[in-house]
Amino acid sequence: MQPNAPTPSLLVVDDDPLILQVMKLCLPDPDYRVYTAENATDGQALFSKHAPDAVLLDIQMAAQSGLAALHEFRELDPRVPVILMTGHGTAETAISAMSGGAFEYITKPFEPDDILPLIDSAIETSRMARMPAVLPGDDSPKANDVTAGEKVLGQCPAMVEVFRSIGRVAARDVAVLVLGETGTGKEVVARAIYQHSQRHDQVFHAINCAAIPENLLESELFGHEKGSFTGADQRRIGKFEVCNGGTLFLDEIGDMTPLMQTKMLRVLQEKEFERVGGSKPIKTDVRIIAATNRDLDAAMADGSFRSDLYYRLNEYTISLPPLRDRGDDVPMMTEFFFRTFANQLGKDFLSIAPETMQVLTSHNWPGNVRELQGVVKQTLLKSSGPVIVPAFLPIGFGETKSPTGSDDQPSPSWTGDLSLEVQRLLESGSQSISEEVHDQVDRVLLQGILKATHGNISEAATRLGISRPTLRNRIRHLGINTTGQ
């Protein structure tokens, strides 16, 4: 949940009006803003005027080649991801264009389900690269314009040290390891480092290593040759090739499997790699920023993380303190988020009652800044009147739980039902209990939220505290009707 996230935007350039129409239908207002052009010249004009988050570009247009247009877009702003659309006959050209900086390619005809996750991922990538992470003390014009970027807050000594570290390391071309619990701001720090680096106007990509199975991650990072495994019907260019000269943010690096750790070590040591199934070494010059919420010391001690990889990644380490250890930053950030979100939601906000602040500052914040933002937003939605009293806080917020999780409070009846369901699945001999239970819970959760938000994916994702691509994937997986019916 970014306080100042504007509507995601996409430019579609294709001389087939049907594609333009379909993309507008697939990415409707108010979730997305879609600009369309039937030729590259109009596309470039729209690109310059609207600075879209991402571009979907047909490679074979009658008037001008899509490749020339790709080149123009890259000249205008190499940080904007361009997805190429290609027919079977031009797939090879599109694949070669990937090492020239295209984000991805997709072969026509395609289903909305194939293209939408790609578009969401391109938009997220573009956001990370382009939305300024404004550090305290930055007195550039953008820092004073709240709508231009996201203010990174912090005055406590540990956060001041974090900001100093960013300043020290950003311009040096070394690998940085960002450590911290979930929601402490590791991604924000990665963006700030990239944006203050010498590579700030070059390509930036991010990969969540925990979200992708090993074989797909290998191909995602290093690419593969045609025929290297079943289903590899085309060559694929990986991120280490696409990001040449740029920056790669590897999130959740602590979750990498041993095989991937070995491959990563090699590319970091030798600055070269081979595509899966390939034998030709490919040189690469990519700055790595890695992050994890895992305890890597413990992981090295138990042998699940290679120490030689740790030392390669950790040319410089930045450790983010948990929110509960940031002292007076908690009331300061709470106040800031109330003001910002109240403004966005069009709610009255004057002050936070001292009793409310007392509850908030004594909370343990296991979900850190992300949890604080969620609590503020929920509180505002519940509030009536300009003073935030404790009754507006989310139900159950601030209640202490016993370490075993067995509260003195009686459990709500649904947890009893859930226990019965778990028992039923155990007795049925199911080997996928976790997935079955989570699917059932998610179905109820997502249907409820989508109904409440009238099928607005952005709002639903914000309320859930997850990203739009994650929500879309869950909706697709569960086959949910997004109108919430």
Ligand SMILES: Nc1ncnc2c1ncn2[C@@H]1O[C@H](COP(=O)(O)OP(=O)(O)OP(=O)(O)O)[C@@H](O)[C@H]1O
């Ligand atoms: N110091 C800060 N000031 C303002 N906002 C912050 C700060 N730190 C984090 N945030 C906000 O908190 C949210 C979570 O931050 P972020 O995604 O960077 O955390 P993370 O550590 O990468 O989480 P995870 O480990 O779950 O991936 C984001 O909306 C981010 O903008």
